[in-house]
Amino acid sequence: MRISARRANFMSQIIAVTAGKGGTGKSTTSANVARGLAALGKRTLLVELDFGLRCLDIMLGIKDKVKHDIGEYLEGKIDILTATTKVETVENLYLVCATRNPFMDINPEKIMGVCEEMRQHFDYIIIDTAGVGSSVFSVIKAAELILMVTTPDTVCVRDGAILSDFLYVKNCTNQRLIINKVSQNFKDEEILYDLDEVMDSVGIQLLGVVPEDNNIKVCGAKGMPLPPTCPGAKAYAAIARRILGEDVPLTININ
Numbered sequence: 001m002r003i004s005a006r007r008a009n010f011m012s013q014i015i016a017v018t019a020g021k022g023g024t025g026k027s028t029t030s031a032n033v034a035r036g037l038a039a040l041g042k043r044t045l046l047v048e049l050d051f052g053l054r055c056l057d058i059m060l061g062i063k064d065k066v067k068h069d070i071g072e073y074l075e076g077k078i079d080i081l082t083a084t085t086k087v088e089t090v091e092n093l094y095l096v097c098a099t100r101n102p103f104m105d106i107n108p109e110k111i112m113g114v115c116e117e118m119r120q121h122f123d124y125i126i127i128d129t130a131g132v133g134s135s136v137f138s139v140i141k142a143a144e145l146i147l148m149v150t151t152p153d154t155v156c157v158r159d160g161a162i163l164s165d166f167l168y169v170k171n172c173t174n175q176r177l178i179i180n181k182v183s184q185n186f187k188d189e190e191i192l193y194d195l196d197e198v199m200d201s202v203g204i205q206l207l208g209v210v211p212e213d214n215n216i217k218v219c220g221a222k223g224m225p226l227p228p229t230c231p232g233a234k235a236y237a238a239i240a241r242r243i244l245g246e247d248v249p250l251t252i253n254i255n
Contacts, residue, residue: 012119015243016127016143020159024149025180026050028220029210030128031059032232033147035225036240038093042123045084047114048098049106049139050130057097060087061223071099073114074107080114081121089225094122108138115142124243140167145243146175148204152182161202168203176207178239183212208239209250 017033019026030046038044047070048056057063068083073096080096087093096114118125127139140146146167150160164175179198199206210216213232219225226233238248 012123012125013145014115014119014125014127014139014143015145015147016129016140017147017149018129018140018163019149019156020161020163021150021156024151024156024160025210026149027053027055027128028059028216029147029149029178029180029236030126031056031220032216032226032236033239033243034093034124034126035090036236037124037126037243038087038090039237040240040244041092042244043092043121044094044124044126045118045122046093046095046126046128047111047118048096048128049111050128051098051100051102051104051106053102053130054098054100056095056128057085058223059220060093060095061089062087062095063223066095066097069097069099070114071101071104074099074104074110080117089223098128111139112142115139137170141170141172144174146172147178147207148175148202149178149180150198150202151180152198157198157201164202164204175204177202177204178208178210179206180210181212182209207242208235210235210239 017026017030027050034044034046046056048054057066062085066085068078070083072078073080073083083096084094087095115125127143129140148160148164150156167175177199179195195209211231213230215226215230216232241248
């Protein structure tokens with residue numbers, strides 16, 4: 001696959017997306033933040049490390065286009081550019097799919113080699129991580145930005161706080177919080193729908209809030225981009241702009 005080198009005057013950035021608990025929407029966040037950055041003209045690469053739970057090819061609508069994955073690269077069968085697939089529905093967006101083998105070891109040196117090599121070609125490299133095992137942790141530690149994804153329920157908030165504290169102990173202080181699946185109609189006492197309370201509990205500066213939006217689920221299953229005017233699309237676009245350094249207000253209000 002031919003990918004030209006990025007412009008030399010821009011320092012590329014690695015973004016690791018992680019979560020303390022499964023089901024928070026980590027992969028969905030990875031896909032849509034990547035779409036948002038690409039839509040802003042940034043050459044963006046998604047690297048999926050959630051082995052055995054491969055899904056980004058479906059979310060991005062390229063499941064029939066993917067010929068190779070990162071597992072083949074880790075086994076030394078192909079180079080990393082060959083493992084890269086262009087997302088045809090979004091300009092500037094590419095994906096390196098996870099292997100379907102859940103038992104394959106993630107070699108941290110090879111993964112970091114992917115990131116360093118791809119810095120030559122992309123403005124942003126977004127890593128959809130899987131847990132914080134020793135192999136994945138080295139990737140998280142090398143990231144310029146760590147996005148912690150949580151939903152507002154108490155279990156996910158607590159697990160996010162535990163993971164955040166662990167990362168802080170390991171000197172990973174460049175963390176930002178994304179609160180996902182937020183509704184203005186929560187009545188359950190187990191839901192922390194006060195943004196300040198969620199932020200205080202996790203202990204990370206807020207980067208964005210993503211509302212519950214059925215478009216996110218439907219478009220993810222169909223591999224389609226979100227309608228640009230839907231609440232979810234507006235939230236992800238705002239997050240992408242904040243990553244670029246813009247001062248963008250929240251797109252939803254939580255009382």
